[in-house]
Amino acid sequence: MGVSFDKVDGAAWLKFEVQPAAHPTSDKDRAARLVDPGFGRVFTDHMAVVRYNQAEGWHGALVESRANFPLDPALAVLHYAQEIFEGLKAYQRDDGGVNLFRPDANARRFRSSAERMAMAPVPEAVFIEAVEQLVRIDRAWIPGGEGSLYLRPFMIASEVFLGVKPSAEYIFAVIASPVGSYFKGGPAPVSIWVSENYTRAAIGGTGAVKCGGNYAASLRAQAEAIDHGCDQVVFLDAVERRYIEELGGMNIFFVFDDGSLSTPPLGTILPGITRDSIIALAKDAGTHVREEAYTIEQWRADAASGRLKEAFACGTAAVISPIGKVCSASGDFLISGGAAGPVAMGTRKKLVDIQYGRAADPHNWIRKVV
Numbered sequence: 380m381g382v383s384f385d386k387v388d389g390a391a392w393l394k395f396e397v398q399p400a401a402h403p404t405s406d407k408d409r410a411a412r413l414v415d416p417g418f419g420r421v422f423t424d425h426m427a428v429v430r431y432n433q434a435e436g437w438h439g440a441l442v443e444s445r446a447n448f449p450l451d452p453a454l455a456v457l458h459y460a461q462e463i464f465e466g467l468k469a470y471q472r473d474d475g476g477v478n479l480f481r482p483d484a485n486a487r488r489f490r491s492s493a494e495r496m497a498m499a500p501v502p503e504a505v506f507i508e509a510v511e512q513l514v515r516i517d518r519a520w521i522p523g524g525e526g527s528l529y530l531r532p533f534m535i536a537s538e539v540f541l542g543v544k545p546s547a548e549y550i551f552a553v554i555a556s557p558v559g560s561y562f563k564g565g566p567a568p569v570s571i572w573v574s575e576n577y578t579r580a581a582i583g584g585t586g587a588v589k590c591g592g593n594y595a596a597s598l599r600a601q602a603e604a605i606d607h608g609c610d611q612v613v614f615l616d617a618v619e620r621r622y623i624e625e626l627g628g629m630n631i632f633f634v635f636d637d638g639s640l641s642t643p644p645l646g647t648i649l650p651g652i653t654r655d656s657i658i659a660l661a662k663d664a665g666t667h668v669r670e671e672a673y674t675i676e677q678w679r680a681d682a683a684s685g686r687l688k689e690a691f692a693c694g695t696a697a698v699i700s701p702i703g704k705v706c707s708a709s710g711d712f713l714i715s716g717g718a719a720g721p722v723a724m725g726t727r728k729k730l731v732d733i734q735y736g737r738a739a740d741p742h743n744w745i746r747k748v749v
């Protein structure tokens with residue numbers, strides 16, 4: 380069966396109707412919830428929702444009170460996991476305004492995730508409008524300081540049908556969750572476990588897109604990392620089981636003694652927006668950046684010889700996490716003596732300063748919502 384969806388592009392003009400919550404959280408309760416929100420447990424008052432069916436295309440764009448979806452037990456997503464999502468943040472500037480960081484890049488990646496998962500693509504303008512509308516109505520939920528409002532756009536297959544085929548109906552929604560600084564007291568180096576029993580992605584698979592199934596499949600490997608006293612898991616390629624790919628939810632960079640950076644090439648990994656931004660900032664600074672395959676054996680050897688100076692993981696949630704220790708069934712090794720290195724920390728500051736509007740934005744990454 381071919382995959383084609385009607386009336387997806389004509390939806391760029393879609394107008395959102397805004398129905399503010401009848402009983403929003405009081406100022407006092409909101410302030411209490413913002414004291415120490417952690418990650419992904421506190422939610423704002425509203426959500427944005429748009430629906431797709433073949434007769435109407437994308438329709439019914441609404442910003443409304445955050446509420447449950449009615450779930451028919453035969454809903455397609457519950458059986459065949461046609462689901463994709465994104466993650467981006469809104470940051471409060473010192474002048475009280477609000478910045479989004481590269482939402483157009485999330486919109487493009489969401490579209491390529493939809494295409495890979497045979498789902499109706501959301502027009503990029505609709506994706507961005509949904510995010511902006513939600514940020515505007517819930518802006519009081521953006522924590523000050525180093526906190527931010529994490530935005531979670533997602534789409535589920537909502538046809539009530541048990542056949543294995545692309546769903547004919549979809550729900551696209553955006554919810555928002557205030558988050559504190561990922562690291563209290565500055566980024567502490569993380570330890571990572573090299574997964575030798577499980578892989579994350581194969582050529583032709585779904586590793587390069589953000590579908591929920593990728594994360595379900597990574598949980599066992601992450602649990603193995605925790606069992607071995609590590610914070611995160613790093614996956615190797617599925618063919619030779621030697622090349623470093625990425626962590627469960629972050630990309631990875633290596634820093635060498637000649638000042639150069641390297642990161643695994645795109646293909647089976649998620650094309651991280653933080654990864655892309657770090658490459659751009661490094662090139663701006665005249666740093667040589669290679670997107671090349673790098674093996675676990677070479678990593679171990681370079682850490683021992685001192686050729687490797689630092690390694691760090693990167694992604695929207697934590698921005699940059701220095702990697703202090705690598706553990707595997709064949710032994711552990713330290714990186715930069717287990718401490719956070721200057722390249723990781725300097726790059727992190729550069730990126731965070733752009734996100735909060737404290738530094739110039741030479742690549743036009745910031746979209747001011749307010």
Ligand SMILES: Cc1ncc(COP(=O)(O)O)c(C=O)c1O
Nearest residue numbers: 628629630649651652653694695
């Ligand atoms: C598997 C995986 N790799 C990398 C990333 C980093 O991507 P980004 O920088 O766009 O947040 C994420 C987080 O979204 C992820 O889930």
